Amino acid sequence: MAKSGSIEPPDVAIFADTQWEPAAVYRHLDWLETQLPFPVRRVTAGSIREAISTRTNTSGNDGFSAIPWHITLPDGSPSIGRRQCSNEYKLIPIMRRIRDELGVGRRGFIEPESVEVLLGISLDEAHRMRAPRQAYMVNVYPLIDLRMTRGDCIGWLDKHGYPTPPKSACIGCPFHGDDYWIALRKSSSEEWADAIAADRELRAGEDRGEYMHRSRVPLDEVVLDDRQLDLFGNDCGGHCGV
Numbered sequence: 212m213a214k215s216g217s218i219e220p221p222d223v224a225i226f227a228d229t230q231w232e233p234a235a236v237y238r239h240l241d242w243l244e245t246q247l248p249f250p251v252r253r254v255t256a257g258s259i260r261e262a263i264s265t266r267t268n269t270s271g272n273d274g275f276s277a278i279p280w281h282i283t284l285p286d287g288s289p290s291i292g293r294r295q296c297s298n299e300y301k302l303i304p305i306m307r308r309i310r311d312e313l314g315v316g317r318r319g320f321i322e323p324e325s326v327e328v329l330l331g332i333s334l335d336e337a338h339r340m341r342a343p344r345q346a347y348m349v350n351v352y353p354l355i356d357l358r359m360t361r362g363d364c365i366g367w368l369d370k371h372g373y374p375t376p377p378k379s380a381c382i383g384c385p386f387h388g389d390d391y392w393i394a395l396r397k398s399s400s401e402e403w404a405d406a407i408a409a410d411r412e413l414r415a416g417e418d419r420g421e422y423m424h425r426s427r428v429p430l431d432e433v434v435l436d437d438r439q440l441d442l443f444g445n446d447c448g449g450h451c452g453v
Contacts, residue, residue: 214248215371218353221329224251225308227301230258233395233402235377243376252312254304259296259381263409269299280385280413280421289427291385306345321347329353335360383409383423392424393437407431 213220224247226240244251256269259278268277277295284290307317309328315321323346332339333354343350354364365375380387382395383406396403410423410430424433 212353212367214246218329218357220249221327223249223312225305226251226253227304228253228255229260229296229300229381230255231260231381231383232379233377233382233399236379239374239376242374252308254308256300256304259300260383260405260409263383264412268295269303276421278385280423281425281427282420282422283427289425292421296381302344321345323347324349327351333361333364334358382406385423385425389433389435392430392433393435396435397437 212218240251240253262268262277266276276292277299279292279294279296282290282292309326310317310319310321313319313321313326326347327349328343329351331354332352337355340352340355341350359367368375380391382402392406395406406423407430413419413421413423414429420427422428422430424430426433
């Protein structure tokens with residue numbers, strides 16, 4: 212839409228790479244970079260998949276995962292761990308890159324409300340709107356200003372001859388619903404196998420009681436019923452990077 216002039220183009224786009232996105236996302240991003248009239252900066256805080264194997268986070272702390280895995284509390288009730296992955300692997304790298312683009316360094320002064328940050332949240336996701344995380348930011352929501360839902364966005368892409376983009380999310384995100392797991396199992400045996408391997412690693416060496424699936428059952432043992440598959444229904448809430 213920025214290329215066509217439907218919205219004001221940004222100076223730069225920033226993609227925070229957890230290094231565990233589906234292959235389809237990287238293929239789409241490669242293509243997208245050839246279409247846009249402004250640069251796309253890829254930033255990363257490291258491999259979130261590797262952090263699962265080493266049981267570390269971006270600060271290098273052993274035994275503490277940034278990902279909120281599903282757990283069982285001592286009283287037997289279901290719960291979920293503390294969520295730090297969005298902050299560590301998405302928000303911090305993006306904010307650091309903004310500073311690099313401005314040439315001000317990690318602690319340099321930036322005039323309040325001097326940087327517009329465009330967020331591609333659609334009208335049906337208006338609940339994801341947030342106040343800026345830094346005083347120098349002004350959050351802008353072009354799709355909401357245009358009253359465009361996700362369906363409207365897909366329709367616009369189709370009308371202009373563009374492909375529907377795949378959803379961006381870590382392969383093994385614990386917020387995925389069964390529809391995602393069913394689709395992954397059907398469409399990508401390699402990524403499905405990787406998710407199963409990562410899930411097993413959560414409990415390797417000792418009984419940590421952490422699981423990727425909300426049922427708190429090993430992923431390869433979860434009963435997934437694909438008779439009511441809805442690719443746009445029971446899925447990740449999509450709050451990463453907001």
